[in-house]
Amino acid sequence: MINVSQARKIILKNISPVKETELINLDSCSGRVSAVDIRAKENIPPFDNSAMDGFAVRAEDSAGAARENPRVFEVISDLAAGYTTAKKIGNNQAIRIMTGAPIPKGADSVVMAEDSQKVSSKRKEEFVRIFREVKKGENVRYAGEDVKKGEVVIRKGDILKSGYIGMLASLGVSKIKVYRKPKAAILATGDELVEINQRLVPGKIRNSNTYSLYAQAQRAGAVPVFLGIARDERKELEQKIRKGLRADMLLVSGGISVGDYDFVKDVLKKLGTTMKFWRVAMKPGKPLAFGMIDKIPIFGLPGNPVSSMVTFEQFVRPALLKMTGAKEIFRFHLPAIFREDFQKKMGLRYFLRVVLENKNGTLYASLTGPQGSGILKSMVLANGIMELPEELENLRPGDTAQVTYLD
Ligand code: AMP
Ligand code: MG
Numbered sequence: 001m002i003n004v005s006q007a008r009k010i011i012l013k014n015i016s017p018v019k020e021t022e023l024i025n026l027d028s029c030s031g032r033v034s035a036v037d038i039r040a041k042e043n044i045p046p047f048d049n050s051a052m053d054g055f056a057v058r059a060e061d062s063a064g065a066a067r068e069n070p071r072v073f074e075v076i077s078d079l080a081a082g083y084t085t086a087k088k089i090g091n092n093q094a095i096r097i098m099t100g101a102p103i104p105k106g107a108d109s110v111v112m113a114e115d116s117q118k119v120s121s122k123r124k125e126e127f128v129r130i131f132r133e134v135k136k137g138e139n140v141r142y143a144g145e146d147v148k149k150g151e152v153v154i155r156k157g158d159i160l161k162s163g164y165i166g167m168l169a170s171l172g173v174s175k176i177k178v179y180r181k182p183k184a185a186i187l188a189t190g191d192e193l194v195e196i197n198q199r200l201v202p203g204k205i206r207n208s209n210t211y212s213l214y215a216q217a218q219r220a221g222a223v224p225v226f227l228g229i230a231r232d233e234r235k236e237l238e239q240k241i242r243k244g245l246r247a248d249m250l251l252v253s254g255g256i257s258v259g260d261y262d263f264v265k266d267v268l269k270k271l272g273t274t275m276k277f278w279r280v281a282m283k284p285g286k287p288l289a290f291g292m293i294d295k296i297p298i299f300g301l302p303g304n305p306v307s308s309m310v311t312f313e314q315f316v317r318p319a320l321l322k323m324t325g326a327k328e329i330f331r332f333h334l335p336a337i338f339r340e341d342f343q344k345k346m347g348l349r350y351f352l353r354v355v356l357e358n359k360n361g362t363l364y365a366s367l368t369g370p371q372g373s374g375i376l377k378s379m380v381l382a383n384g385i386m387e388l389p390e391e392l393e394n395l396r397p398g399d400t401a402q403v404t405y406l407d
Helices: 004-013 162-170 209-219 234-244 264-270 305-324 377-381
Strands: 021-025 054-057 071-079 093-097 109-112 116-119 126-130 152-154 175-179 183-189 223-230 249-253 274-279 287-293 296-301 333-338 349-359 362-367 384-388 400-405
Touching (some): 004 274, 004 305, 054 071, 054 126, 093 126, 183 209, 183 234, 209 223, 223 234, 234 249, 234 264, 264 274, 287 305, 305 349, 305 377, 349 400, 362 400
Parallel strands (some): 183 223, 183 249, 249 296
Antiparallel strands (some): 021 175, 054 109, 071 126, 116 126, 274 287, 349 384
């Protein structure tokens, strides 16, 4: 039996990213994986502009300005965001400027409106008192200070989060080349299973794994494909597994253990699967098979609903993400303080379903309740998974362990 790290290594070694790309609109690219590096063709911002509502001035004219020692400036114009002015600021002159408006000629800084006061005057000209000295460049946003023309803003393999999408919009990019989504076919197995719209009769349960796996695959950036339920019968398994080989990856749930009707492994072998492993030292999820038919990776996932979801999370998710072309395929680990007592078996890596809670900046984890591999509620309640290393024997309240946050 191999351990979790070895299993992950074997799986990832066998997974290749999809090659095909598609050009899609910006409004539908959220969460997709960029297939290209994108360089800025323009500066962001495109021109020097004001970071504040206030007065554009020459900093040297404000030298020494203070509440008790105001400097008076002549206001020669108003400038709103979206407009330009041909006017140039001279000595002791100012232009009333709004956030985002271009810095007028002659000005090098902006005094905040809060540091000024209008001078009441009967004359035609308008004057303003300035109560604070500004430094050259103060409250000015310079052209290119966010992004410089020529700079790479998105790299091949980046998952397009909202920030990237806003960035692309700023740069006038309306379409982006992304990798196509890999297809993950999902087959449930078991004579006890009925579909969710069927009536339960004694001895039967509903097929839930297909649906949790479907959702998990979607969230990992794949297109899930339903293959339905196969009876624990070699012919039917074979026929449905063959169908699954049209996808980029095949997930078979159940039938991989050592029970009398666990034929999945036999059928996979018959179909020419090179089995890479079929048991992993972990809990939940020990019976987990991985193999390849040609270039198609095949996972035999344990039938127990929690084991199915946990093994997906630990192995299938990174594999699918790698297929999508994404560079970041693992979740972030954080230390959390455990609140309970837990006994574990040496030699197995445990994946506890926990509720994470941030208390004054410290992360705490409590069990969701019973941790049996059939207790699907543990996945419902969990917002985190706590990973206990193989060599650990038990965990006491106050002990620290690594967790991942499930968003
Ligand atoms: P197996 O791995 O086929 O031995 O199944 C282990 C346990 O998981 C059994 O109690 C099955 O009834 C249950 N199980 C298997 N497949 C599913 C499924 N698709 N949905 C819900 N439970 C399942
Ligand atoms: Mg079964």
